[in-house]
């Protein structure tokens with residue numbers, strides 16, 4: 067082969083250096099983080115509901131173009147923990163924060179925070195040592211004044227700009243992407259270019275059932291429910307999927323099943339449609355409801371959900 071003659075070998079129009087990084091979405095429960103991740107990635111990867119504390123595990127969604135790879139980390143809403151599962155959710159969010167190259171606080175323009183909650187969020191965000199790009203969400207549903215007030219507060223911790231978006235209408239998403247591209251560090255890609263997510267398909271299937279529980283049931287039931295795919299197998303043109311739905315009490319099991327099984331049938335119908343859309347294939351969905359008493363308070367069960375479990379507090383020495 068001919069030796070390099072010192073001439074540039076790359077086309078001058080194509081920058082060979084790629085940019086890539088981890089972008090953590092952080093905010094209080096219900097701020098619109100998961101909806102925004104889905105809009106940024108263009109897939110329904112992270113479940114959404116009108117109620118707070120929908121997201122329990124960190125969800126990774128990836129957006130790649132020839133020069134940039136953005137790895138978005140959706141997190142559970144941050145809140146003052148009141149019990150063990152809240153502590154586990156906070157740890158999950160904090161771990162995603164530690165992995166961030168860019169921190170993207172998501173602030174809901176339709177629900178201004180109390181001064182106490184602002185201080186709490188500011189404390190977490192302000193400790194970050196990476197670029198902080200606050201995003202005011204849900205601007206389609208908020209007044210200009212409300213958006214302006216959030217923007218003003220966000221300038222306290224923004225390292226450069228504050229952006230506004232509506233994840234439901236798509237307004238501001240392109241500008242957000244362009245801004246993030248500028249902030250990404252120079253780096254090789256972390257994942258293959260065609261990858262959108264890192265979690266296994268089974269995880270998303272369980273999440274889609276849980277999302278449907280959030281839509282169809284009320285009060286404490288969605289918060290007492292976790293879903294685990296027990297079996298997933300191809301068979302005769304239809305994928306057979308068995309999902310175990312765990313609740314804390316027999317009364318919650320009764321609610322999920324409903325009179326003559328009517329509620330669980332409705333749950334199965336809606337969840338199956340979502341799973342078929344996600345997998346793009348016909349599915350036979352078999353739902354089993356089981357009682358796992360007080361699982362929200364048990365370290366082993368939280369670990370089984372894939373959550374990081376806080377260390378037990380040191381007890382005073384026993385005499």
Ligand SMILES: Nc1nc2c(ncn2[C@@H]2O[C@H](COP(=O)(O)OP(=O)(O)OP(=O)(O)O)[C@@H](O)[C@H]2O)c(=O)[nH]1
Pocket residue numbers: 093094095096097098099100101102113114115116117118119120121122141142143144203204205206207231232233234235
């Ligand atoms: N009008 C409007 N509603 C939105 C927008 N983004 C999210 N929502 C709604 O806000 C609610 C909460 O959205 P999520 O994406 O689940 O919020 P989250 O921050 O992930 O919530 P947690 O997982 O509970 O922390 C849902 O009812 C969404 O449909 C938006 O841009 N405009």
Ligand SMILES: [Mg+2]
Pocket residue numbers: 099100101112113114120121140141142143
């Ligand atoms: Mg969420």
